[in-house]
Amino acid sequence: MSMSHGNRTKERLVVVGGDAAGMSAASRARRLKGPDELEIIAFERGHFSSFSACGIPYWVGGDVADRDQLIARSPEEHRARGIDLRMRTEVTELDVDGRRVRSRDLESGAEEWTPYDKLVIATGARPVRPPLPGIDAPGVHGVQTLDDGQALLDTLSRTEGRRAVVIGAGYIGVEMAEAMINRGYEVTVVNRGTEPMATLDPDMGRLVHDAMEGLGITMVNDAEVTKILTGEGGRVRAVVTEDAEYPADVVVLGIGVRPETALAEAAGLPLGTHRGLLTDLAMRVRGHEDIWAGGDCVEVLDLVSGSERHIALGTHANKHGQVIGSNVAGGYATFPGVVGTAVSKVCDLEIARTGLREKDAHRAGLRFESVTIEATSRAGYYPDADPMTVKMLAELRTGRLLGVQIVGGEGAGKRVDIAAVALTAGMTVEQMTSLDLGYAPPFSPVWDPILVAARQAVSALRRTTP
Amino acid sequence: MSMSHGNRTKERLVVVGGDAAGMSAASRARRLKGPDELEIIAFERGHFSSFSACGIPYWVGGDVADRDQLIARSPEEHRARGIDLRMRTEVTELDVDGRRVRSRDLESGAEEWTPYDKLVIATGARPVRPPLPGIDAPGVHGVQTLDDGQALLDTLSRTEGRRAVVIGAGYIGVEMAEAMINRGYEVTVVNRGTEPMATLDPDMGRLVHDAMEGLGITMVNDAEVTKILTGEGGRVRAVVTEDAEYPADVVVLGIGVRPETALAEAAGLPLGTHRGLLTDLAMRVRGHEDIWAGGDCVEVLDLVSGSERHIALGTHANKHGQVIGSNVAGGYATFPGVVGTAVSKVCDLEIARTGLREKDAHRAGLRFESVTIEATSRAGYYPDADPMTVKMLAELRTGRLLGVQIVGGEGAGKRVDIAAVALTAGMTVEQMTSLDLGYAPPFSPVWDPILVAARQAVSALRRTTP
Incomplete structure (x- = not known):
């Protein structure tokens, strides 16, 4: 059932996709505008809303006991907050000119059109499944x-x-x-x-x-x-x-995954080179006043290279949702872009990166020096001081930090955040050498590994461009 | 034995104090200038050079087995690198006009004057020992x-x-x-x-x-x-x-400790309100062309409040030494100041701070909002997700970050570095809300606790100064 568009007295927001970006947007908009001002309808084709896909490996591996722990907010909880979340309902067409979406109830097969005043596209990404013989086999x-x-x-x-x-x-x-x-x-x-x-x-x-x-x-x-x-x-x-x-x-x-943008493409919305939706800094689909998009279906601006990237990551999706929700509700917020930070682990090995790899820097036309240093995550004399390797790239002439990669033991990975903030601020490696980072023997050597790498990068630049 | 000043054909650097700042300066200068160009004499009244005072609690507590692990470089190692390090030799007078220092061999009692071309003062700090009855008792x-x-x-x-x-x-x-x-x-x-x-x-x-x-x-x-x-x-x-x-x-x-500046004061060198030596950004004692000072005996510029502070911390002393060593050897380096980062732990509890406390902000004439949030160091569903509390101060109107304090479990403490870099860059809390920090369930909730605090600070500022 949908009310006819002309008869509605309050605005209607339609959200396509009930995971991180979509439901964050819906929730934020709901906090800013009550049900009397804004009606919110969200469509999700799956069985779950607002879940942590990033947590699935830890559930499968046994670190997380129960599937439900990965669900941040259930459909019932969303509905209790005044969001009309329709599960197992797939949006099959976006009619941008007619300002309506067509959906199909996956249980009953029933279809209907739902008009909108404002639209949020949060269709996520789909896994790459190469068309190999046997790929659909059980197991x-x-x-x-x-x-x-x-x-x-x-x-x-x-x-x-x-x-x-x-x-x-x-x-x-x-x-x-x-x-x-x-x-x-x-x-x-x-x-x-x-x-x-x-x-x-x-x-x-x-x-x-x-x-x-x-x-x-x-x-x-x-x-x-x-x-x-x-x-x-x-x-x-x-x-x-x-x-x-x-x-x-x-x-x-x-x-890996690719942006799920078939609907958007069919509706004529602008896609980038990675097939993700293109938005402005307010997360509005470019050229469309009342359509926003966020999460794994969009491309984001890489602040270091100045070009667009596709990064499927829950933390970005959540930020997008917040920004969209504010703007949809008449507020103001922007998502300025990313520096490409990621952290992961395999058992006790921590792996992190931010900014550009050598390949990215070449592609962006940047010339740089690269240094790699070995250090420990704590003072060398402190128990469990794990080795860590830090690679750092810095631009010739400007000395600007371009990227950091870290592989090491406990405490290594999240140090990438230091570089992420420095990249965001456009710091040079020279500036980084005097960063006032937390020091105590259980936490760091007297020269934090990031400082050691920055000092080496300064030396390397001095040799190349004296 | 000292050569008479007039007869020397190469420059002589004299370093007063053989710990982190002094010996870092000496070592850096030695790397940049060989023994043919620069003679380096260093005086240390104690039995040890270049040791980690910060490591002493872990040695006493049994985490570090052996005292020698706390010694970064022994007197013999310094001497092997061409630094004439004289142990158990106390400098008793600085003759600034005469460009010489008087020293006493604490074993033999012999005194002598040593001329210098360049002088580094790294006399450290002395512990506060209130004059209480019984304070000198055994035990x-x-x-x-x-x-x-x-x-x-x-x-x-x-x-x-x-x-x-x-x-x-x-x-x-x-x-x-x-x-x-x-x-x-x-x-x-x-x-x-x-x-x-x-x-x-x-x-x-x-x-x-x-x-x-x-x-x-x-x-x-x-x-x-x-x-x-x-x-x-x-x-x-x-x-x-x-x-x-x-x-x-x-x-x-x-x-706690106070700057050890009796010698400097007697020599008429400029001291600040905390009784530490005052230097310029190149770590040169103000008003003195050829005298540098660093480590626990100097005051440092607090970049957040714009005023001087005294902070006795090995990581600053090492940076000062590097800067001084470069400048003494005719290079160029500066120490721009600190933001007041510190991290510590009591058993499993991590404690960290950077920037201004409420009291500091009041004293600096700043008006601010303060928020305190509870979060976890990892995704809530991940094993060993420890609680952590983050307090954040942000300036009214500008929205500039002023300080962060953290108390929490494993992984909480070093997150202060995110704020330390943001403070150095002069970021606003609004800018911080979109920082691209490392996210994966074993490392962080989807909103890092620092981001959660920044968002709360933005909301608090909006309520106060709409």
């Missing part, structure tokens, strides 16, 4: 949604064999490798790139590679999967590359 | 030097009783309380202030208080020590305040 699992996670857990509980192959070695791939190790599996990671974690430069990826092998994970790099073999009952049996065959009782796809 | 210990630490350890090994009283509840006091707990002592901390950790606002200090009591430490606040009672053999027996008497088998003084 092959993505891990994007809670349903995916549950299906994988069901498979694990039914499967006797203990051989897992993870395809892909980015964040999801390495986190799922850890999860399967924690579940007691023999794990092989099959990776297309020269080293795992292509979000790092290969020299830093090599450190991750070595550490993963040290954990008993078999790492296969430079390997293109050509097909997935099935056996008894059509179930997965092996993963085949150009060079070899890897027996598998379960296969996890960790290949 | 009462400071913990500033390695000799102090050894003397305390000797006392502990000889003492049967297990009651320790720590006087003072700043960094040294709380770290020594932890050390004595780790040694199996019953610990009472007697504190002059209303709460421990006067470098925090009292509301945050209260959290430290509660946590310390939770560790079984007896906390006595608002208590002025009036005398120390001695018993058998003149040894310490109890600490007496205006209101009570606390039995003690050992007493640790953790009252």
Whole structure:
């Protein structure tokens, strides 16, 4: 049922997508405007709203006991706050000129049109599923949604064999490798790139590679999967590359995601080179006064290179939602962009990056020096001072920090935040050498590893451009 | 033996004080200029060079097994690098007009004058030892030097009783309380202030208080020590305040330090309101072309309030030394100032601060809003997500960040670095709300606690100054 557009006395906001960006936007708008001023209808095709996809590897790995812990706010909770959230209802068309969306109830098959005054597109991303023979076989699992996670857990509980192959070695791939190790599996990671974690430069990826092998994970790099073999009952049996065959009782796809923008594209909305929606800084779809978009379906401005990127990450989606919710409700907020910070871990190894890799800097036309230093996360004499490696890039002539990559033990990863703030502020590595960072032996050597790297970068720049 | 000034063909640098600032300066200068160009003579009255005073509580507490681990570079190592380091030799007079220093060999009593072309003053700080009856009794210990630490350890090994009283509840006091707990002592901390950790606002200090009591430490606040009672053999027996008497088998003084500037004052060099030497940004003593000073004997510019402070901290001393060494050797470097970052821990409780407390902001004439938020160090659903409290101050109208205080579990403390960089960059809390900080469930909730505090600060400012 939808009221006819002309008869409505209050504004109606329609939200497409009931996860982080969409429901943050809806919730923020609701806090700013009550149900008397603003009607909010949200459509979600899945079974869950506002869940932490980033938490799925830890649920599968057993660190998080219960699926429901990953749900930040249930559909009932949203409804209790005055948001008409319609679950299992897929939006199948955006009629931008007519200011309405068409939706289908996935249970009943019923379709209807819903008019809007303001529209938020938060359709998220979809996992890359290469069209390989056998990719849809039982025992092959993505891990994007809670349903995916549950299906994988069901498979694990039914499967006797203990051989897992993870395809892909980015964040999801390495986190799922850890999860399967924690579940007691023999794990092989099959990776297309020269080293795992292509979000790092290969020299830093090599450190991750070595550490993963040290954990008993078999790492296969430079390997293109050509097909997935099935056996008894059509179930997965092996993963085949150009060079070899890897027996598998379960296969996890960790290949990454692409913006889910088919609806937006069909409606003629502007997409970027990564196929994500393009917005202005207020997260409004470019050229469209009353349409906003956020989360995994948009491209974001990279503040270091000045170009657009696609980054699927819950923390950005939440920020987008806040900004959209404020603007939709007549307030003012912006999302200025990202510097590309990410942090992850494989067992005790922490991996972090922010800013540009060498490849990114080259692509952006920047010339730079790069330094790599070894240090410890605490004072060397303090117990459990773990080694950490920091790579730092700085631009020639300006001396501006361009990026930092970190691989190391406990306490290494979140140090990337120091560099993230410095990048945001446009600091030079010279300025960074005198940063007043927290020092005490249990927390840091007297020169924090980030300061050591900055000092080396200053020296390197001085040698190159005296 | 010293060459007469007029006959020297190369420059001579004289360094007064053989610890972090002095020996960093000497080492940096030596790297930039070889022995043929620059002669370096350094005087140290103690038995050790370049040691980590910050590590002493962990040595006393048993986390660090061996004293020598706290020595970054021994006198022999310095000498092998071409620095004429004279141990147990106290400088007793600075003759600024005559460009020479008088020193006394503490073993032989022999005195001599040593001319200099360039002088570095790095005389450090001395512990506050109030002139209380009994303060010099056996069993009462400071913990500033390695000799102090050894003397305390000797006392502990000889003492049967297990009651320790720590006087003072700043960094040294709380770290020594932890050390004595780790040694199996019953610990009472007697504190002059209303709460421990006067470098925090009292509301945050209260959290430290509660946590310390939770560790079984007896906390006595608002208590002025009036005398120390001695018993058998003149040894310490109890600490007496205006209101009570606390039995003690050992007493640790953790009252803080003052700049050691008697020599500099006698020489007519400029001191600030905290009795520290005043320097320019190149760490040159104001008004003196060829005299530099750094480390615990100088005052530093607080970049947030714009006024001078005295902060005795190894990480600053090392930076000062690097800057001085570069400048002495004809290079160029500056130390722009501090934002007042510090981090510490008591057992599993992490304590950190940067920027201004409420009191500092009032004193600096700043009007501000203050918010305090509760969060967790990791995603709430992730194992070992420890609670953390963040207090944030932001200036009215400009919205500029003024300070952050953190008390919480593992992973809480070093987050202060995010705020330290933001303060250095002069960021507003609004700008901070979109910082691209590292997010993954084992490292942070989807909104990092610093972001949560920044958002609350923005809301608070909006309410006050719409």
